[in-house]
Amino acid sequence: MERYDVAVIGGGMVGTAIGYGCAERGARVAVLDEGDVALRASRGNFGLVWGQSKGDGMPAYGAWTRLSIALWPALAERASALAGKDVQYRPVGGLTFCLDEAELEARRAFVHRRHNQGHNTVRIVDRRELEQLMLGCPLGPEVVGASYDPTDGHVDPLTLLRGLHAGLRRAGGTHLPGAPVVAIDAAGGAYRIARADGSAVEARRIVVAAGVATTHIAAMVGLDVPVRPVRGQNIVTERLAPILPMPASAIRQTGDGTIQIGVTSEDDGVLETPTTTAALAKMAARAIRVLPPLAAARMVRGWAALRPMTPDGFPAYAESATHPGCFVAVCHSGVTLAAVHAGPMAEAVLSGIMPELAAELHPARFAGNPEITRVQAH
Amino acid sequence: MFRRTEPTDCTILWDGQELPARSGESLAAALLAAGVLAFRETAVSGAARGPLCLMGACFDCLVEADGKPNVQACMVPVTPGLVAAPQHGVRGLPETEDAA
Numbered sequence: 001m002e003r004y005d006v007a008v009i010g011g012g013m014v015g016t017a018i019g020y021g022c023a024e025r026g027a028r029v030a031v032l033d034e035g036d037v038a039l040r041a042s043r044g045n046f047g048l049v050w051g052q053s054k055g056d057g058m059p060a061y062g063a064w065t066r067l068s069i070a071l072w073p074a075l076a077e078r079a080s081a082l083a084g085k086d087v088q089y090r091p092v093g094g095l096t097f098c099l100d101e102a103e104l105e106a107r108r109a110f111v112h113r114r115h116n117q118g119h120n121t122v123r124i125v126d127r128r129e130l131e132q133l134m135l136g137c138p139l140g141p142e143v144v145g146a147s148y149d150p151t152d153g154h155v156d157p158l159t160l161l162r163g164l165h166a167g168l169r170r171a172g173g174t175h176l177p178g179a180p181v182v183a184i185d186a187a188g189g190a191y192r193i194a195r196a197d198g199s200a201v202e203a204r205r206i207v208v209a210a211g212v213a214t215t216h217i218a219a220m221v222g223l224d225v226p227v228r229p230v231r232g233q234n235i236v237t238e239r240l241a242p243i244l245p246m247p248a249s250a251i252r253q254t255g256d257g258t259i260q261i262g263v264t265s266e267d268d269g270v271l272e273t274p275t276t277t278a279a280l281a282k283m284a285a286r287a288i289r290v291l292p293p294l295a296a297a298r299m300v301r302g303w304a305a306l307r308p309m310t311p312d313g314f315p316a317y318a319e320s321a322t323h324p325g326c327f328v329a330v331c332h333s334g335v336t337l338a339a340v341h342a343g344p345m346a347e348a349v350l351s352g353i354m355p356e357l358a359a360e361l362h363p364a365r366f367a368g369n370p371e372i373t374r375v376q377a378h
Numbered sequence: 379m380f381r382r383t384e385p386t387d388c389t390i391l392w393d394g395q396e397l398p399a400r401s402g403e404s405l406a407a408a409l410l411a412a413g414v415l416a417f418r419e420t421a422v423s424g425a426a427r428g429p430l431c432l433m434g435a436c437f438d439c440l441v442e443a444d445g446k447p448n449v450q451a452c453m454v455p456v457t458p459g460l461v462a463a464p465q466h467g468v469r470g471l472p473e474t475e476d477a478a
Contacts, residue, residue, distance in 0.1 A: 238469070240469060243471060257468050
């Protein structure tokens with residue numbers, strides 16, 4: 001049986017970033033993946049590299065996000081080289097549009113909270129400043145303002161995933177798509193991971209990065225990590241001449257000219273990815289209020305994906321107390337956090353020393369513990 | 379490259395040039411039968427492109443048809459006198475919000 005230093009369970013954005021990071025640091029890595037049938041959040045990712053909205057109520061998550069954004073330019077350069085194609089990372093700033101005074105006031109209160117929790121780069125801009133930021137952008141008359149964070153940006157998430165997979169292979173890592181994991185057992189100083197197709201691999205360390213399947217698999221290594229699926233629908237239009245120079249929450253123009261419109265947040269627990277005309281129509285209607293010329297644009301495709309969501313919506317990272325060397329990493333912002341996953345989190349998996357910010361995101365907080373139990377390095 | 383199995387019964391206007399066609403066939407089929415292979419230049423690289431799937435999925439056969447940009451030629455039925463032209467790169471959007 002093949003024995004690896006690290007087996008990552010999950011070949012999406014989170015698992016591949018961590019696996020790539022470990023392989024780049026010299027570890028012998030296998031990424032176990034369900035393959036094309038996987039309910040992969042990576043495919044539904046909106047492609048924002050985004051701090052302005054992250055960490056309200058959990059400052060450690062805000063700081064962890066800012067660390068990732070700081071590491072993003074270097075990751076983008078590496079991922080583009082590995083993918084053989086520009087990942088189109090553009091840190092041009094980001095917006096959350098407000099379409100009436102009530103939305104603007106609510107956003108203003110949100111921005112105040114962010115400042116109080118250490119995220120100082122986001123601010124409210126009024127209509128006039130928006131027009132100066134995006135000269136010539138045909139904003140609809142209802143756009144009264146926005147929150148604006150110059151450190152935000154966007155990227156092509158599919159090319160990023162391709163680059164991370166290429167990086168894993170380049171560093172000697174192995175991608176093993178196929179069957180889900182059915183059991184994990186300790187075996188002679190390592191762990192034996194059995195899969196539904198009868199195959200198995202051994203590894204000294206395990207990273208559970210299985211998205212919406214995390215709860216089930218993390219339980220096999222003694223970690224209690226409640227995760228539920230939250231569905232998001234997406235729209236992409238035909239390619240258009242440049243019309244929106246800066247990405248925004250739920251609307252961005254990709255590097256190839258398409259407009260991507262998001263995104264629902266359907267919390268019904270159903271592990272399926274249908275689209276609904278009603279939701280797509282609602283998303284399109286709001287996008288047209290932001291950019292009225294979009295009324296003439298054609299939708300090319302609508303699709304849905306499931307995001308893994310913890311009870312408080314923040315990521316969860318931990319090393320198992322009962323199964324040393326077994327880690328979990330789950331979040332719904334695999335693109336923004338790709339740089340910390342490929343960097344500090346990969347180092348944590350190899351060293352057993354969790355970065356302080358990630359340690360604050362331990363899933364023990366969901367067990368009703370007033371004090372978060374920090375996993376000690378072993 | 380392609381040979382017709384049934385006779386033409388009308389003409390269409392492609393890029394200002396009259397081409398024989400058959401009512402009800404797709405615009406893409408009519409253009410291919412007339413020897414037109416490059417329907418457009420891509421919005422990203424400017425490379426010439428023509429139909430790939432001929433069934434509405436690939437969006438490689440985009441043309442301007444009856445004044446509408448980015449139309450899939452494989453999904454447009456030929457009508458006598460149809461006016462179409464290559465899609466040159468990316469389309470713009472009308473400035474006014476009531477345009478649709």
